[in-house]
Amino acid sequence: MKEPEKIHLKFLGGARTVTGSKTLLEVGDTKILIDCGLFQGLKELRRKNWQKIIRDASEIDCVLLTHAHLDHCGYLPILVKNGFKGKIYCTHPTRELATIVLRDSGKIQEEDANRANRYEYSSHSPAMPLYTQAHAEAVSKHFSTHNYEEWVLIEPEIKFQFLNAGHILGSAMVELKMHGRTFVFSGDIGRTNPMLLYPPKKMPQADYLIVESTYGDREHDTTDVKTELELIIKETHRRGGILMVPTFSIERVQEIMFLIYQLRKDGRMPEIPVYLDSPMGIRATEIFEDYPKWQDLSREDLKHMYEGIRWVNTYEASKAIVKDKKSKIVLAGSGMLQGGRILHYLNAHMGNENNTLLFTGYQAEGTRGRSILNGSSSIKFFGEYHKAKCQIASISSLSAHGDRTELIEWMKHFKAAPKKVFLNHGEPHQLDAFRVWIQSKLGWEVVVPCPEESFEV
Numbered sequence: 001m002k003e004p005e006k007i008h009l010k011f012l013g014g015a016r017t018v019t020g021s022k023t024l025l026e027v028g029d030t031k032i033l034i035d036c037g038l039f040q041g042l043k044e045l046r047r048k049n050w051q052k053i054i055r056d057a058s059e060i061d062c063v064l065l066t067h068a069h070l071d072h073c074g075y076l077p078i079l080v081k082n083g084f085k086g087k088i089y090c091t092h093p094t095r096e097l098a099t100i101v102l103r104d105s106g107k108i109q110e111e112d113a114n115r116a117n118r119y120e121y122s123s124h125s126p127a128m129p130l131y132t133q134a135h136a137e138a139v140s141k142h143f144s145t146h147n148y149e150e151w152v153l154i155e156p157e158i159k160f161q162f163l164n165a166g167h168i169l170g171s172a173m174v175e176l177k178m179h180g181r182t183f184v185f186s187g188d189i190g191r192t193n194p195m196l197l198y199p200p201k202k203m204p205q206a207d208y209l210i211v212e213s214t215y216g217d218r219e220h221d222t223t224d225v226k227t228e229l230e231l232i233i234k235e236t237h238r239r240g241g242i243l244m245v246p247t248f249s250i251e252r253v254q255e256i257m258f259l260i261y262q263l264r265k266d267g268r269m270p271e272i273p274v275y276l277d278s279p280m281g282i283r284a285t286e287i288f289e290d291y292p293k294w295q296d297l298s299r300e301d302l303k304h305m306y307e308g309i310r311w312v313n314t315y316e317a318s319k320a321i322v323k324d325k326k327s328k329i330v331l332a333g334s335g336m337l338q339g340g341r342i343l344h345y346l347n348a349h350m351g352n353e354n355n356t357l358l359f360t361g362y363q364a365e366g367t368r369g370r371s372i373l374n375g376s377s378s379i380k381f382f383g384e385y386h387k388a389k390c391q392i393a394s395i396s397s398l399s400a401h402g403d404r405t406e407l408i409e410w411m412k413h414f415k416a417a418p419k420k421v422f423l424n425h426g427e428p429h430q431l432d433a434f435r436v437w438i439q440s441k442l443g444w445e446v447v448v449p450c451p452e453e454s455f456e457v
């Protein structure tokens with residue numbers, strides 16, 4: 001009998017961290033990359049983006065992209081720049097969203113390098129961007145897009161399908177059949193009942209399961225987000241203040257818009273204008289509108305959800321709204337106050353105690369958002385310190401990731417234990433807690449790979 005082909009699984013990123021997701025599958029001469037994300041956050045992680053983690057990009061046959069978040073797609077421009085010639089498989093909405101996410105990332109890299117050169121604080125002279133907008137644009141010709149549950153043949157013994165992950169629009173898990181073995185890559189998995197999307201697809205079987213662990217150590221808060229938001233809006237409105245909501249462009253902006261629409265429908269919203277002042281948020285919302293079948297909202301809901309929002313398209317319009325002191329709600333990027341138009345609102349209105357700054361998403365270590373949430377009385381931007389005298393609020397239960405109970409419930413649908421489960425996309429304490437949790441609840445064999453660790457399966 002012929003020996004089965006040896007398959008190697010190597011964790012090039014997203015191992016013991018939540019960023020830089022990149023998993024390499026090798027069989028014979030074929031090399032397939034699942035996700036190609038950027039390392040973000042702490043400097044020692046970001047430095048990895050400059051290292052040659054992928055020895056020869058031209059040797060990679062194809063990439064299977066699970067979704068459009070930067071920590072899953074943000075390294076693609078470097079892969080293409082370094083000679084990658086293959087296809088990048090993804091769903092239709094993922095291509096649209098990844099295109100805007102990468103373009104924006106290229107722009108930020110260019111601006112960072114320019115700033116470093118202007119103030120001469122880089123150890124490299126001149127400072128170079130990791131990649132440019134042109135590099136980001138060059139990725140687009142590699143996309144090959146597919147529907148959920150459509151088998152795609154890569155070569156005779158290798159095929160895959162994307163399945164709904166319920167995490168963000170177009171997000172997918174990957175089921176890959178390779179030389180008689182089945183691999184399931186979870187990508188990022190959404191909540192059991194996502195607000196705007198269909199629930200994650202249940203999987204019946206896998207020989208090898210590679211699963212994310214972002215919330216592997218905890219459960220989500222069960223408070224009613226609609227009521228929380230209602231109270232914050234009403235309080236701010238009563239004070240005649242401005243509610244500033246820093247938002248992530250994909251999913252979170254649309255979720256907040258949906259909640260506001262629901263409150264309005266129930267007669268629970270005061271008369272207060274709502275602005276979406278974020279070019280990327282507007283573009284992502286348009287993409288959301290273009291793919292009605294990929295989400296769990298009726299056309300009617302979608303239509304009404306947009307009706308109550310004033311889209312701010314030009315910089316001039318934005319400047320006028322920033323200046324205006326009337327009570328209003330503003331949704332603006334970036335979500336962790338690291339840049340974007342929200343800083344102009346903070347500059348003008350953060351010093352007034354009648355106004356509110358409301359966080360609706362995870363604030364990573366080292367960001368201005370985290371600093372304020374941790375109680376800092378001022379933050380630095382535009383070259384100076386700004387006092388935070390406004391009210392600070394936070395709704396922490398909005399999340400695009402399933403918690404540990406939801407992840408276990410999803411795993412219970414497997415008819416038999418996988419031969420091995422690999423945990424990625426988590427901080428070390430989350431991974432370890434989740435490993436113990438899976439072993440105690442399901443008795444499965446679980447491995448937590450180290451960065452660049454390789455396994456023969």
Ligand SMILES: [Zn+2]
Pocket residue numbers: 067069072167188
């Ligand atoms: Zn994600």
